[in-house]
Amino acid sequence: MARITVHLHGTPKEKANRELIQMYSQRLVSRGIRIEYHSDKLSLGAYVTLLEKKKGAVVYMDEGGELLDSIQFSKRVHDWNIAGEETHLAIGPAQGWPSDGISEHALRLSLSKMTFPHEIASVLLVEQLYRATEIIRGTAYHKA
DSSP states (O other), X not given: OOOEEEEXXXXXXXXXXXXXXXXXXXXXXXXXXXXXXXOTTSOHHHHHHHHHTSSSEXXXXXXXXXXXXXXXXXXXXXXXXXXXXXEEEEEOOTTOOOSSSSOTTOEEEESOSSOOOHHXXXXXXXXXXXXXXXXXXXXXXXOO
């Protein structure tokens, strides 16, 4: 099974967001999904460079990216798990991703057509990863 890493630009400053991310992180670690925090002092360009050097696929979470429902996202997570290469899901900094510096062929996924603060987007992403693994396992967590 391939590993999935969620990259966050900075540790959430809001205690409630930190606690939610930690809770889902604990649930996901045994499923090959981990959270990696990067310094919020890292410039946007340096953050993108760091991500682009990762082995495997980098997926930028971006409001202009491809929209998936939870079932479609769980299928994508399943595919990433059996692909044999690492997948890196990256939440950008508060100002979002740059218009240049990221490969035009890079995969971009959206959590919603709505805009969220990056800390809340981080919580939404880890919850959706947990939901995806529960859908894959066939539990009753997802009520569709």
